[in-house]
Amino acid sequence: MMKLFNKQFLLVVMAVILCSAGPIREFNNEIYRPQFHFSPEKFWMNDPNGLVYYDGEYHLFYQYNPKGFEWGYMHWGHAVSTDLVHWKYLPVALTPDNNSEDKEYGTAWSGCGLVDNNNICGFQKDSVKTILLFYTSRLCGQRLAYSTDKGRTWNKYEKNPIIPFDKNDDARDPKVFWYEPGKKYVMVLYRKPGGKNSQQGVSIYTSSNLFDWEFKSHIPGFFECPDLVQLPVNRHKDEKKWVLFDGDGSYIVGDFDGEKFTPESAKQKSDFGKNYYATQTWNNIPKKDGRVIQIAWMKGGEFPGMPFNGQMTFPCELSLENSKDGISLVRKPIREIESLHVKQESWSQKNIIPGLNKNLLSRVKGDCLHIKGTFDIRTSDNFGFLLRSDKNGQGTEVSYNTKKNILTCLGQQVMLNPMEGGKIQLEILLDRTSIEVFANGGKAVLSFCFTPAEGSDRVNLFTNGGELLVDNLDIFTLSSIWETDED
16 A cells, blocks of 8 residues: 555656646757758857768868857857768867957867878877868967867867968968879868958868978969869769869869869859858768768858857759750759658649649648659749748749749849750758759759748749649658757
């Protein structure tokens, strides 16, 4: 009898504790919290940094202000993922140098990550390879930090800086990679030699030991966060070109001999939206994977009332395509997005007539969607989607003008010619605070942040001026990347 009483008493006590603890909330589930794009748990975030893969983990570092919601006091925040989709927060990796408490001096500005596969630096312990971080210490030169425990703790190189600070320059944002043909390391670094605006651009350095760097060449006409990668053309492994990226994601296709980049195209935009900046690609992705994967900061986004400020784009695979207009970049979401698919709605060979009264998508609702469709424009003057709309038909429009061949979203436009057979392909990633539109297989991309009204979760497909044929259309609701947690 006493045992039964004790058991009942414990149950009552537990119930009281649970009730007094308040409601259980879902982790990172605020109204304007991205559900499948990376965002910091709290405070300010901007440029992605240090992107590197090692031993089953993708590392994402980022410019981070642990003191507030605005830019400044830069540290390197840190997160890891096994699939580039689900992220786990780790402690801050880099703090300001010289114990600086200043908003800028000594703070850890942008840079890159690299795995020291051959222990060139001599930091390695046991069988765990060293992860290196190259970064700009504001007004203190280019510096190096390293981890010998898979990125869980970090040490700064005792002989920093590896490239001294020059008060007449504005050197920053190093990106380092291994150049196999020359058996050496290459660094691309934003600079403004002599303080001349006309010379601001990308300098190329080389090194055999990762400590001592030799200047090789300079290319004017670029600003911040450079990246230099080699990409396949038309997915042919035997045909590749080098691509030099600027801070805003614009790029030039050309040739690279390990010391000098030779342009073979004019500079082209890679994104036509309003919120896309500081692009960076992952280092050390396994050869059996073979992809070049890029992410960017969605600059200028607003997150009213949220405990954080900033989000990244969804990771994308890059390639080049050669057409009658020349070689251009193709960017599309990585295939791992499919791991978030929950509910699927599909349509094929559906003829749509003007008007919204008979919306084909009336059964679709949600604030996180993956939309993929191919459309035969037929007699339509313009068609598209109305996203996050309310019951009064107010929402955000993604539309294509068939007469002018222009794709439009949130006030931004891009020219887009129909594919073979007069068809347009659209892929849209819709999150709580962002829209990313990939057209015709990623030939044209627009990235945006937005803040739709709470409860606006409808989707409309429309056509004006004539009929539209839906060749095929799939819409997936997406699960959250964030785990649930008890408060």
